[in-house]
Amino acid sequence: MSPAAANGTEFTADEMMTACAARALRDGMTCFVGIGLPSAAANLARATHAPGLVLIYESGTIGAKPGWLPLSIGDGVLAETADAVVSVPEIFNYWLQPGRIDVGFLGAAQLDRFGNINTTVIGSRYADPKVRLPGAGGAPEIAAFCREVIIIVRQSRRSFVERVDFVTSVGYGTGRGDRERLGLTGAGPRKVITDLGVLEPDPVTCELTLTGVYPGVTPEEAKGATGWDLAVSGSVEVIDAPSPAELSALRALQAMTPGGEGAR
Amino acid sequence: MAQIVSLAEAVAAAIHDGDSVAMEGFTHLIPFAAGHELIRQQRRDLTLIRMTPDVIYDQLIGAGCASRLIFSWGGNPGVGSLHRFRDAVENAWPGPLQLEEHSHAGMANRYAAGAAGLPFAVLRGYGGTGLDGLPGLDGQPAVRPITCPFTGERLTAVAALTPDVAVIHAQQADRAGNVQLWGITGVQKEAVLGARRSVVTVEEIVDVLAPRAQAVVLPSWTVDYVAHVPGGAHPSYALGYSQRDNDYYVAWDAISRDRERFLRWLKTDVFGAPDPAGLAGARAGEEG
Numbered sequence: 001m002s003p004a005a006a007n008g009t010e011f012t013a014d015e016m017m018t019a020c021a022a023r024a025l026r027d028g029m030t031c032f033v034g035i036g037l038p039s040a041a042a043n044l045a046r047a048t049h050a051p052g053l054v055l056i057y058e059s060g061t062i063g064a065k066p067g068w069l070p071l072s073i074g075d076g077v078l079a080e081t082a083d084a085v086v087s088v089p090e091i092f093n094y095w096l097q098p099g100r101i102d103v104g105f106l107g108a109a110q111l112d113r114f115g116n117i118n119t120t121v122i123g124s125r126y127a128d129p130k131v132r133l134p135g136a137g138g139a140p141e142i143a144a145f146c147r148e149v150i151i152i153v154r155q156s157r158r159s160f161v162e163r164v165d166f167v168t169s170v171g172y173g174t175g176r177g178d179r180e181r182l183g184l185t186g187a188g189p190r191k192v193i194t195d196l197g198v199l200e201p202d203p204v205t206c207e208l209t210l211t212g213v214y215p216g217v218t219p220e221e222a223k224g225a226t227g228w229d230l231a232v233s234g235s236v237e238v239i240d241a242p243s244p245a246e247l248s249a250l251r252a253l254q255a256m257t258p259g260g261e262g263a264r
Numbered sequence: 265m266a267q268i269v270s271l272a273e274a275v276a277a278a279i280h281d282g283d284s285v286a287m288e289g290f291t292h293l294i295p296f297a298a299g300h301e302l303i304r305q306q307r308r309d310l311t312l313i314r315m316t317p318d319v320i321y322d323q324l325i326g327a328g329c330a331s332r333l334i335f336s337w338g339g340n341p342g343v344g345s346l347h348r349f350r351d352a353v354e355n356a357w358p359g360p361l362q363l364e365e366h367s368h369a370g371m372a373n374r375y376a377a378g379a380a381g382l383p384f385a386v387l388r389g390y391g392g393t394g395l396d397g398l399p400g401l402d403g404q405p406a407v408r409p410i411t412c413p414f415t416g417e418r419l420t421a422v423a424a425l426t427p428d429v430a431v432i433h434a435q436q437a438d439r440a441g442n443v444q445l446w447g448i449t450g451v452q453k454e455a456v457l458g459a460r461r462s463v464v465t466v467e468e469i470v471d472v473l474a475p476r477a478q479a480v481v482l483p484s485w486t487v488d489y490v491a492h493v494p495g496g497a498h499p500s501y502a503l504g505y506s507q508r509d510n511d512y513y514v515a516w517d518a519i520s521r522d523r524e525r526f527l528r529w530l531k532t533d534v535f536g537a538p539d540p541a542g543l544a545g546a547r548a549g550e551e552g
Contacts, residue, residue, distance in 0.1 A: 058368060059292070060449070061448065071342035071508070071510040072291045072510075073291060073341065074508075075291070075508055078448075079503060087449055088368070088372045088450050089372040092372050093373070093387070097369070120365075134337050134338045135335065136393075145388070170392040170393060182391035184392070185388075
């Protein structure tokens with residue numbers, strides 16, 4: 001993609017993704033945050049349009065207000081700035097499971113057309129994987145119980161696959177009605193934010209549909225980076241490039257990060 | 265009543281070949297020095313239990329201490345893969361590693377059931393996931409459906425975790441062996457109360473434990489061994505005593521990626537460093 005914003009400011013694909021994800025968060029929301037791009041996006045939102053965003057990390061830190069981007073979900077700055085620090089059983093049982101949290105951010109190694117996520121193994125045999133990935137962590141319950149989910153993942157034929165090798169976290173299962181049948185109380189993935197644009201579930205079929213592209217990206221490029229026949233909305237929006245304010249806020253967060261030079 | 269002993273004595277007395285061992289601490293207060301002592305004492309055939317295996321279990325797995333792992337997220341936080349863990353699963357090096365895998369919520373509930381003296385815990389979740397259907401270490405399904413006797417609702421049951429030994433790091437103990445930890449307290453209370461034996465390493469031994477908001481206190485009679493190991497959580501951290509050494513976690517990626525380099529690290533930084541005060545870890549980041 002073209003790395004130049006309308007005003008001539010250079011920006012990276014990660015900065016575009018992070019800004020796009022930050023815009024999906026509204027002030028006052030409660031947000032269950034994973035490390036990496038999700039944490040960068042949530043902290044960018046808090047530094048710009050959503051100062052009242054409540055950040056919750058699975059380490060049990062509720063209402064954390066880090067001034068930089070933590071490397072792990074348990075960095076000291078999260079506990080030191082939190083409204084409350086609770087145990088790990090409590091964060092999952094009392095806070096996540098009952099549906100108290102508005103939005104959960106997830107990444108993926110593989111994603112299918114119904115937003116199901118694999119972070120467990122690559123390869124068809126679980127016991128003898130080609131690549132052993134980290135596994136589930138908090139993701140299955142974030143996917144199940146947050147009121148809605150935002151997925152951030154780089155788009156390629158390798159990661160956007162017809163069928164995930166392992167369902168670690170459920171999106172829409174095999175389609176409409178599956179979440180209800182499985183007892184998953186949250187609404188499921190609302191947006192998939194990639195390095196090319198944004199996919200949203202079709203309101204009827206729940207199949208992920210390209211609804212937005214970044215400046216300079218065509219729907220054909222997005223289709224070419226997808227391992228299934230990607231549905232394209234009748235009106236694909238061109239998403240605004242990161243504004244100077246977004247870029248300076250994000251870069252300030254990264255500059256504050258001890259030893260860090262960017263969103264990992 | 266807890267006995268206050270050296271780290272080497274605590275590990276020798278509490279942890280034996282073939283034991284199931286939960287070394288907990290959720291990013292914070294990870295008992296690294298105790299892990300290195302286990303490597304030095306060359307424990308074998310351990311069943312390691314931890315929500316996030318983290319660099320501590322990457323080291324134990326690479327050193328050949330473990331044959332089984334019960335876990336929920338096996339990555340290097342914010343960095344990438346745990347290469348020794350991957351090498352064990354993908355290539356059986358240095359030996360095969362049998363897995364029992366859950367979600368964080370599943371693991372947290374399993375610890376809570378162990379602490380509560382219940383055989384299992386109930387939660388929502390696992391529906392539609394591939395985790396539902398994976399075998400546990402005994403070959404039987406690790407996750408089972410259960411029907412609520414009041415509402416008829418279908419829920420998920422996971423078996424209690426009752427490790428032979430729990431090992432944790434805390435900020436303080438007093439001279440009677442009462443332990444206090446604070447900040448991110450993870451599942452350490454549940455792990456200790458659910459285990460048959462426990463070892464706690466501490467930053468500091470104080471005359472009197474000052475009451476602290478949101479602290480976890482483990483009375484002396486719930487703990488078997490306390491060892492004074494300042495810096496014993498490095499490269500993890502102890503809130504109020506140290507910062508997380510993020511550079512070490514980044515440096516571990518290159519050290520652990522290559523078997524020969526990892527073996528050199530073992531020799532110099534674990535076997536060559538019998539002083540368990542966390543100095544071993546500080547050198548890893550400097551290695552070529």
